[in-house]
Amino acid sequence: MYKIVSKRELAPKIKYFDVQAPEIAEKAQPGQFIMLVIGEMGERIPLTIAGSDAKRGTISFAFNEVGKTTEHLGCLNAGDCIASITGPLGKPSEIKNYGNVLCVAGGVMVAPMLLQVRALREAGNTVTTIVAARIKELLFFEEEMKYPSDKFCVATDDGSKGFKGLDFLKEILEKEKFDRCIVYGPVVMMKTVAQMTKPFNLPTIVTLTPIMIDGMGMCGVCRVTVGGKMKFGCVDGPEFDGHAVDFDELVNRQRMLLPEERLSSFMWELQGGCACGR
Amino acid sequence: MPVADSKPKPKIKKEVEQMPKQEPEVRRKNFNEVALGYTEEQAKAEASRCLQCGKPQCVAGCPVEICIPDFVKLLREGKYEEAIAKIKEKNALPAICGRVCPQEEQCQKMCVLGKVGDPVSIGRLERWLADWERDRGNAKIPEKASPTGKKVAMIGAGPAGLTAAADLAKLGHKVMIYEALHVPGGVLVYGIPEFRLPKRIVQAEADYIQRLGAELQLGYLIGRVYTIPELLKQRGFDAVFIGTGAGLPAFLGIPGESLGGIYSANEFLIRVNLMKAYAFPVYDTPIRIGKHVVVIGGGNVAMDSARSALRLGAEEVCIVYRRSREEMPARKEEIENAEEEGIICKFLANPTRFFGDDKGWVKAMECVCMELGPPDQSGRRRPVPVKGSEFVMDTDTVVEAVGRTPNPIIQSTTEGLAVTKWGTIVTDANGRTNLDGVYAGGDIVTGEATVISAMGAGKKAARAIHEYIMKK
Numbered sequence: 001m002y003k004i005v006s007k008r009e010l011a012p013k014i015k016y017f018d019v020q021a022p023e024i025a026e027k028a029q030p031g032q033f034i035m036l037v038i039g040e041m042g043e044r045i046p047l048t049i050a051g052s053d054a055k056r057g058t059i060s061f062a063f064n065e066v067g068k069t070t071e072h073l074g075c076l077n078a079g080d081c082i083a084s085i086t087g088p089l090g091k092p093s094e095i096k097n098y099g100n101v102l103c104v105a106g107g108v109m110v111a112p113m114l115l116q117v118r119a120l121r122e123a124g125n126t127v128t129t130i131v132a133a134r135i136k137e138l139l140f141f142e143e144e145m146k147y148p149s150d151k152f153c154v155a156t157d158d159g160s161k162g163f164k165g166l167d168f169l170k171e172i173l174e175k176e177k178f179d180r181c182i183v184y185g186p187v188v189m190m191k192t193v194a195q196m197t198k199p200f201n202l203p204t205i206v207t208l209t210p211i212m213i214d215g216m217g218m219c220g221v222c223r224v225t226v227g228g229k230m231k232f233g234c235v236d237g238p239e240f241d242g243h244a245v246d247f248d249e250l251v252n253r254q255r256m257l258l259p260e261e262r263l264s265s266f267m268w269e270l271q272g273g274c275a276c277g278r
Numbered sequence: 279m280p281v282a283d284s285k286p287k288p289k290i291k292k293e294v295e296q297m298p299k300q301e302p303e304v305r306r307k308n309f310n311e312v313a314l315g316y317t318e319e320q321a322k323a324e325a326s327r328c329l330q331c332g333k334p335q336c337v338a339g340c341p342v343e344i345c346i347p348d349f350v351k352l353l354r355e356g357k358y359e360e361a362i363a364k365i366k367e368k369n370a371l372p373a374i375c376g377r378v379c380p381q382e383e384q385c386q387k388m389c390v391l392g393k394v395g396d397p398v399s400i401g402r403l404e405r406w407l408a409d410w411e412r413d414r415g416n417a418k419i420p421e422k423a424s425p426t427g428k429k430v431a432m433i434g435a436g437p438a439g440l441t442a443a444a445d446l447a448k449l450g451h452k453v454m455i456y457e458a459l460h461v462p463g464g465v466l467v468y469g470i471p472e473f474r475l476p477k478r479i480v481q482a483e484a485d486y487i488q489r490l491g492a493e494l495q496l497g498y499l500i501g502r503v504y505t506i507p508e509l510l511k512q513r514g515f516d517a518v519f520i521g522t523g524a525g526l527p528a529f530l531g532i533p534g535e536s537l538g539g540i541y542s543a544n545e546f547l548i549r550v551n552l553m554k555a556y557a558f559p560v561y562d563t564p565i566r567i568g569k570h571v572v573v574i575g576g577g578n579v580a581m582d583s584a585r586s587a588l589r590l591g592a593e594e595v596c597i598v599y600r601r602s603r604e605e606m607p608a609r610k611e612e613i614e615n616a617e618e619e620g621i622i623c624k625f626l627a628n629p630t631r632f633f634g635d636d637k638g639w640v641k642a643m644e645c646v647c648m649e650l651g652p653p654d655q656s657g658r659r660r661p662v663p664v665k666g667s668e669f670v671m672d673t674d675t676v677v678e679a680v681g682r683t684p685n686p687i688i689q690s691t692t693e694g695l696a697v698t699k700w701g702t703i704v705t706d707a708n709g710r711t712n713l714d715g716v717y718a719g720g721d722i723v724t725g726e727a728t729v730i731s732a733m734g735a736g737k738k739a740a741r742a743i744h745e746y747i748m749k750k
Binding site for chain 2: 023024027035037041042043044068069083084085086087088089213214216217218219220221223225230235249252253255256257259260261263264267
């Protein structure tokens with residue numbers, strides 16, 4: 001059992017947990033993820049590691065309440081336990097001194113991006129960070145992100161704060177030469193950014209979160225096409241060359257079981273959702 | 279009926295005692311166990327058929343060397359407790375082996391009775407005794423050697439790891455089993471369906487191994503959380519046994535494989551068995567089954583997938599296999615079970631591509647007809663495509679059961695470990711790898727094989743590990 005040490009609400013429906021998992025905390029590196037099962041009847045879901053503290057023996061992750069499992073997880077509080085956590089899984093990010101790095105993060109993936117930005121900065125890079133969200137209410141970690149970033153800006157889809165959309169990126173890319181770009185966010189956003197960096201030949205790394213079951217190479221549901229070859233998100237990734245990923249296929253595969261996921265979520269609400277969990 | 283034997287020899291009952299099964303019409307709609315097991319009378323009657331040969335051939339056919347005539351004799355004398363103890367001297371997982379071992383290829387193939395009639399149904403007797411003991415509760419724990427103070431780590435709680443763990447625990451060593459999934463059993467829980475091997479039985483056998491003194495850590499992926507050198511140097515283990523199996527799915531590598539509705543058999547079975555998707559939405563993991571399911575492959579995994587699909591509500595399930603019936607690697611019994619349930623087999627056809635609908639879901643599969651050429655390395659006749667024989671079949675769910683490959687995580691995180699070009703680990707006959715104190719066995723060494731051969735490998739390795747650590 002893995003005890004939740006603290007719980008924070010970063011934005012509406014986005015929660016952040018510190019969980020007691022000393023063995024994982026000792027090994028976790030930026031870019032890796034965990035597989036989590038809440039209880040006996042639960043599904044296995046992947047979550048990107050957003051922090052680890054070997055001294056305290058904790059790991060941290062953020063999640064967006066989008067379906068039954070994440071909604072259930074969101075009902076748990078400090079002191080509650082999670083049945084199973086396996087990790088760290090996946091290949092760690094390649095952190096080294098690239099020179100000038102552009103980091104673009106959106107949605108819940110802003111949380112693990114903080115780990116990247118810190119590590120890249122520590123490795124000697126100059127880091128420009130862009131944090132994006134749909135609306136300003138969903139922004140979080142602005143202060144935390146500013147600190148390790150050399151340059152920092154915010155964008156929202158509706159323009160309620162900072163830049164409106166990501167079109168401004170093109171100007172930045174034209175003005176400044178970057179050596180590497182890292183994108184953590186929803187698939188559509190990663191696809192957009194990868195398309196924008198392509199004309200500049202800017203190496204662009206994306207982190208993929210396809211559907212996974214075991215998370216260690218056994219089921220193959222997380223297969224993605226990268227450069228025309230079949231790769232497994234869990235063991236060959238989760239980070240891939242953003243210019244080689246077939247994003248449309250990925251979107252299609254992520255939506256594969258949407259009706260079932262909706263049914264599960266609906267049943268959960270019908271049973272009283274959160275109230276039943278506590 | 280055969281004509282009565284004219285020789286006045288001792289009376290031999292040539293026909294095997296049949297085991298009751300759920301009727302095909304009933305069982306194709308549920309996930310309950312198909313084979314119901316002998317009654318006490320049936321078990322005794324079947325045991326009485328054993329000739330108690332002076333030089334028993336059956337024992338030589340058993341990968342874990344169970345003293346078969348001895349346990350059968352005890353059974354027929356009604357000494358059930360002693361009979362099961364006799365089995366457990368060699369085999370810590372009898373309820374599992376009694377169900378999923380291919381006995382017809384092993385002990386029963388060697389049975390002398392097989393020359394004149396049906397061999398003794400050794401597997402069913404083993405199963406009956408194991409079930410008898412479990413139903414009674416409180417399985418007896420055999421006497422253990424006094425603690426040696428030595429520590430051994432098992433990587434993987436599948437058939438190989440559990441067997442090695444049981445033997446080493448009995449020898450007085452401290453055993454820690456690291457399992458990457460959230461339940462123990464390996465392929466016994468993620469691969470073999472509930473209707474062939476109920477999961478409560480796997481759990482009971484895993485519990486028994488813990489009662490023998492082995493500790494079990496779930497959700498520990500060795501290679502990531504600890505590496506093998508760390509286990510040996512920092513965590514104080516005297517030896518390590520790798521039993522990580524062949525858990526990676528192979529794909530056909532043909533166009534359209536990423537469409538929705540196309541599962542690897544591993545994904546399909548993991549959803550259904552391990553995650554209990556058949557009970558969705560009570561359990562959280564979903565699965566979607568269409569009307570026309572195609573399963574590609576001819577092994578036991580293909581049979582398991584096809585029969586699961588049927589139970590999940592498919593209207594029609596068709597197995598597509600590139601060779602003919604004779605070359606099918608699945609157990610004959612399982613092929614029969616599948617066909618009784620209404621599964622159709624299409625032989626000598628090989629998929630060449632998949633077509634999708636506008637929503638990205640599979641809607642049809644193109645195949646090419648095959649003919650059998652000269653035998654290949656496996657000794658089976660090699661299928662060759664017939665030019666211009668392509669045809670299209672409609673399908674909305676495809677399960678690819680075309681093999682599993684070794685899990686690479688240990689190999690890629692253990693420096694210097696000798697590996698073959700297929701990714702399996704190189705060992706000697708006793709499971710020794712090229713690294714000091716590191717042993718391996720089961721599918722990770724042989725490639726995809728049977729539960730019992732993995733158990734046999736676990737047993738041999740346990741013996742070698744014992745010798746090694748006692749000398750250390």
